[in-house]
Amino acid sequence: MAKLKWGMIGGGEGSQIGPAHQLSARLDGLFDFCAGALDHRPDYGVDYGQRLGLGDRAYGGWQEMLQGEKKRDDRIDLVTVATPNSTHFEITKAFLEGGFNVLCEKPMTMTVEEGEHIVSIAKKTGNICAVNYGYTGYSLVRHMKAMIARGDIGKIRLVNTEFAHGHHADAADADNPRVRWRYDPALAGVSAQFADCGIHALHMASFVTGQNVTKLSADTVSCIDIRTLEDDAMVNFRMDGGAVGRLWTSSIAIGRQHGLAIQVFGETGGLRWSQEQPNQLYYMPLGERLQVIERGEANLSPEADRTTRVTIGHAEGMPLAFANIYADLAEAISARKEGRAIDPAANLYPKAEDGLRSMAAVHAVAASGKADGEWLDARPKSMR
Numbered sequence: 001m002a003k004l005k006w007g008m009i010g011g012g013e014g015s016q017i018g019p020a021h022q023l024s025a026r027l028d029g030l031f032d033f034c035a036g037a038l039d040h041r042p043d044y045g046v047d048y049g050q051r052l053g054l055g056d057r058a059y060g061g062w063q064e065m066l067q068g069e070k071k072r073d074d075r076i077d078l079v080t081v082a083t084p085n086s087t088h089f090e091i092t093k094a095f096l097e098g099g100f101n102v103l104c105e106k107p108m109t110m111t112v113e114e115g116e117h118i119v120s121i122a123k124k125t126g127n128i129c130a131v132n133y134g135y136t137g138y139s140l141v142r143h144m145k146a147m148i149a150r151g152d153i154g155k156i157r158l159v160n161t162e163f164a165h166g167h168h169a170d171a172a173d174a175d176n177p178r179v180r181w182r183y184d185p186a187l188a189g190v191s192a193q194f195a196d197c198g199i200h201a202l203h204m205a206s207f208v209t210g211q212n213v214t215k216l217s218a219d220t221v222s223c224i225d226i227r228t229l230e231d232d233a234m235v236n237f238r239m240d241g242g243a244v245g246r247l248w249t250s251s252i253a254i255g256r257q258h259g260l261a262i263q264v265f266g267e268t269g270g271l272r273w274s275q276e277q278p279n280q281l282y283y284m285p286l287g288e289r290l291q292v293i294e295r296g297e298a299n300l301s302p303e304a305d306r307t308t309r310v311t312i313g314h315a316e317g318m319p320l321a322f323a324n325i326y327a328d329l330a331e332a333i334s335a336r337k338e339g340r341a342i343d344p345a346a347n348l349y350p351k352a353e354d355g356l357r358s359m360a361a362v363h364a365v366a367a368s369g370k371a372d373g374e375w376l377d378a379r380p381k382s383m384r
């Protein structure tokens with residue numbers, strides 16, 4: 001596979017997610033970091049990019065980067081959009097239309113209509129549009145999906161998923177400008193905690209079961225009363241393969257750290273995985289003893305083997321899960337360039353359609369929360 005060229009927008013010095021992208025994109029030596037518009041302050045972005053070795057491809061803004069890269073014969077093969085949420089739509093749209101493949105941070109857009117637009121542009125242009133539900137890159141999450149698909153726990157009855165942390169629980173800090181904007185509808189949109197974390201849990205439920213969410217009922221609350229948007233939500237949902245779903249997301253759960261976890265219960269067994277202990281998958285076959293599946297074990301699925309790097313017993317964590325999304329994208333881009341079929345075990349990266357489904361769910365959760373938990377269709381119109 002020829003080495004590919006990668007660029008990033010946002011993810012500047014001091015940002016939360018930028019360093020994880022830099023690490024993950026280059027981890028397997030599949031991408032070179034070639035271009036970036038890394039900061040909303042042009043001078044800072046150029047200075048940081050030059051210190052990272054980007055030379056004259058350290059741009060002052062994303063429009064300049066788009067024009068600059070379009071002119072080059074050695075233009076980037078993939079751009080990551082790691083800016084704040086409200087900018088994702090216009091940047092992703094412009095780069096897809098400019099002929100680039102895009103990995104967009106979640107949430108992909110602010111509205112369902114924008115999500116529909118991105119899906120149709122990706123289809124029309126033929127460029128790849130992926131969304132960074134990066135936790136689906138964990139080896140044992142891929143294995144969980146493979147086990148469910150091959151029927152190891154039978155028909156799925158129930159999915160219980162959560163993403164609950166306690167990092168916005170301090171009422172005395174709630175007015176801090178760095179925290180407050182997240183709960184301000186003008187900046188965050190219709191939902192705070194569900195749009196930020198709940199969508200990871202909901203997407204994970206669809207990813208591992210292979211089922212899509214059809215309808216939902218939400219109880220949304222602001223436990224800290226100066227907040228307009230929710231800091232806690234309990235969402236009941238139903239899936240198109242018949243599974244019943246339960247989801248809890250919170251930012252006021254003091255003592256919780258990251259807090260993403262999922263349990264799936266089928267007719268002949270159960271599975272349990274947690275992001276804070278990602279190297280173990282708990283498998284309970286009906287009527288037998290609990291089994292602990294370790295990442296890196298022999299005889300796991302091809303999907304698990306493809307996404308594991310160090311041997312059993314040595315921990316792998318979040319940047320390696322994100323690196324698996326990049327490895328999938330490198331395979332998808334290279335397969336297109338070489339005119340061959342993509343390795344099916346790599347065709348698991350989350351796509352624009354997943355980003356669109358999440359937006360429809362975000363808006364359904366916000367509307368259901370306002371309507372005392374009324375059950376609402378959670379699907380985008382184009383997927384009903």
Ligand code: NAI
Binds near residue numbers: 083084134
């Ligand atoms: P942040 O506020 O820490 O950093 C944002 C960066 O983007 C800063 O460097 C800022 O200067 C830059 N920026 C802002 N506007 C820009 C523009 N127009 N052009 C170029 N650069 C610009 O934000 P954070 O927490 O890193 O989040 C960024 C995105 O990543 C968000 O959409 C967030 O939801 C997502 N995220 C995803 C995670 C995941 O697990 N997939 C985890 C954390 C964040």
